[in-house]
Amino acid sequence: MSRKILIINTGGTLSAVMKQNGLIPGLSIYDMQKELKMVSGDTDIEIEDFCSLDSANIFPEDWSALAKRISECRNDHDGIVVIHGTDTLAYTSSMLSFMLRNINIPVVITGSQLSITNPVADAMENCRCAIHMAASGIPGVFVAFNRKVMLGCRVSKVRSLSFDAFESINYPDIATISSLGMRIDTAAVPERTGIFKLANTYSSKVCMIKMFPGIHRSLIESIAGQGYKGLYIEAYGIGGMPFLRHDFTGTLEKLIKDGLTVVVGTQCRYEGTMMDVYETGRRALEIGALEAHDMTGEAALTKLMWILGMTDDPSEIRDFYSINMAGEMTLRQVSR
Numbered sequence: 001m002s003r004k005i006l007i008i009n010t011g012g013t014l015s016a017v018m019k020q021n022g023l024i025p026g027l028s029i030y031d032m033q034k035e036l037k038m039v040s041g042d043t044d045i046e047i048e049d050f051c052s053l054d055s056a057n058i059f060p061e062d063w064s065a066l067a068k069r070i071s072e073c074r075n076d077h078d079g080i081v082v083i084h085g086t087d088t089l090a091y092t093s094s095m096l097s098f099m100l101r102n103i104n105i106p107v108v109i110t111g112s113q114l115s116i117t118n119p120v121a122d123a124m125e126n127c128r129c130a131i132h133m134a135a136s137g138i139p140g141v142f143v144a145f146n147r148k149v150m151l152g153c154r155v156s157k158v159r160s161l162s163f164d165a166f167e168s169i170n171y172p173d174i175a176t177i178s179s180l181g182m183r184i185d186t187a188a189v190p191e192r193t194g195i196f197k198l199a200n201t202y203s204s205k206v207c208m209i210k211m212f213p214g215i216h217r218s219l220i221e222s223i224a225g226q227g228y229k230g231l232y233i234e235a236y237g238i239g240g241m242p243f244l245r246h247d248f249t250g251t252l253e254k255l256i257k258d259g260l261t262v263v264v265g266t267q268c269r270y271e272g273t274m275m276d277v278y279e280t281g282r283r284a285l286e287i288g289a290l291e292a293h294d295m296t297g298e299a300a301l302t303k304l305m306w307i308l309g310m311t312d313d314p315s316e317i318r319d320f321y322s323i324n325m326a327g328e329m330t331l332r333q334v335s336r
């Protein structure tokens with residue numbers, strides 16, 4: 001019996017048409033039906049429009065509604081493909097990995113760098129790969145792009161123009177397509193750790209800053225003054241921040257005491273934090289900052305939003321954040 005796959009369209013370049021004000025996601029899923037049929041092989045596809053947005057216009061409320069829709073459809077389909085703009089795709093795939101934790105079917109997000117109407121586009125190939133993965137029976141949230149399948153909570157958009165726009169950061173690809181066909185590395189697929197339960201709440205009182213020499217402490221003070229509950233800091237190297245003439249650590253300590261959750265990650269794309277090495281990192285740990293380890297910025301931020309949507313209890317926040325929830329984080333064995 002052929003596999004039943006639902007394709008949900010949210011917009012992005014894959015569905016783009018040129019209008020007076022520039023490219024906009026103008027095609028509905030029904031306009032793309034013929035092309036999708038051409039790449040769906042022997043799967044039985046159903047299609048629906050969720051929205052038609054450039055992904056710069058996707059917001060957390062869309063993640064929540066999309067997760068709910070996927071959850072509603074999960075028992076009637078063998079897999080689900082989501083068409084999405086590439087710009088914020090990694091945020092969506094990270095958040096869906098948390099909200100749909102332990103889902104029982106494959107959910108595969110894809111997009112393209114050129115519209116499906118363009119004869120030299122990557123769109124058809126990406127949809128083919130996504131549909132194929134969605135039919136694999138391997139549960140989880142994935143991203144299919146440029147003949148690779150990656151774990152949803154590990155991807156980042158690393159190129160703005162090339163077809164090879166996404167990479168799996170600090171984690172192996174789940175599948176690759178070559179002349180050998182689609183090879184799935186099943187050992188890299190995180191095991192389900194329980195039964196599925198939709199968890200689509202979040203807090204939008206979260207923000208993110210990038211550390212730079214010259215950044216002023218008043219910036220983070222003003223953030224806390226606006227009622228933010230969580231702050232993700234892209235710090236330097238393995239997780240350092242200033243504490244001497246400009247005492248960021250001292251300012252953060254006050255804010256953490258007042259209830260702000262602070263997560264420290266790194267500006268380096270690969271390898272992650274190791275905050276117990278330098279004094280600059282150790283001090284941040286001592287005042288109660290949490291460590292992002294090898295998570296992508298997209299996963300670290302959305303995980304914070306997701307956890308703060310579930311609890312305000314500082315020790316629960318700390319515990320949840322430190323757990324590898326969906327394969328997003330490798331916990332380091334401390335050997336020193």
Ligand code: ASP
Pocket residue numbers: 011012013014053054055056084085086087088111112113
């Ligand atoms: N601006 C587009 C979007 O993210 C880019 C793309 O889809 O490639 O919706």
